[in-house]
Amino acid sequence: MKRRGFFITGTDTNIGKTWATVALMRKFRQLGHTVAGMKPVASGCEWRDGRLMNQDALLIQENAFPALAYEQINPYAFEPAVSPHLACAGAEVSVEAILVAYDSLQAQAETVLVEGAGGWLSPLSLTLDNAGLAGALQIPVLLVVGMRLGCINQARLSYQAIRHSGVACAGWIAAGIDPDMQQAAACVDFLQDHLDMPLLAVLPHSPAADFDLLAAKFKCLEFLI
């Protein structure tokens, strides 16, 4: 069985990383593949069943096949809804522990999608950021671009920073977060010309959170499979 993993980063926080991750998980499942997801570090968590849990991780857990234990998906859950380097209140975030959790997911599923927190240079602890974790995992990146005014600059900066980190870029995804964005298609075209990696999907605005509809938008996955 071929094993592969991708690190999902984005142009910002709240721009569609989790929804793109879930849509891609559905796509892999529709193709008959096993798929796991991971949110290694999360802030803004709530107490449930005696432990802190995060909405992104729960959505990922719901969409994984085969089923996964919560702690494998989200080894670090912090309660305050602030940047993880503050939310962790000095607690250590161990890259080694995340790598162990990742390896265990990779043993259970052909594809593992790892969602970062915030954007590429956002911190995950006092000593770790998204770029450092993706480098340690040694997996290529998928960049989610939240389509809204200003996203071209954010997307190009993110792309340059990812390349500067020495991590491979496997592709990008346009996420339709703003139903009122003007000239969105023209901005996608511009980014296609200025980002040197394939566009994997243009995800439309789906107020109903129809992840199967979003999954159907991934057309060019041959090189990922």
Ligand SMILES: Nc1ncnc2c1ncn2[C@@H]1O[C@H](COP(=O)(O)OP(=O)(O)O)[C@@H](O)[C@H]1O
């Ligand atoms: N394709 C989409 N269609 C409609 N709304 C979306 C879409 N993608 C994201 N959103 C909205 O944006 C919010 C943030 O998306 P999310 O994937 O959680 O972002 P991130 O993981 O980057 O923080 C979602 O809760 C949803 O309201």
Ligand SMILES: [Mg+2]
């Ligand atoms: Mg998210």
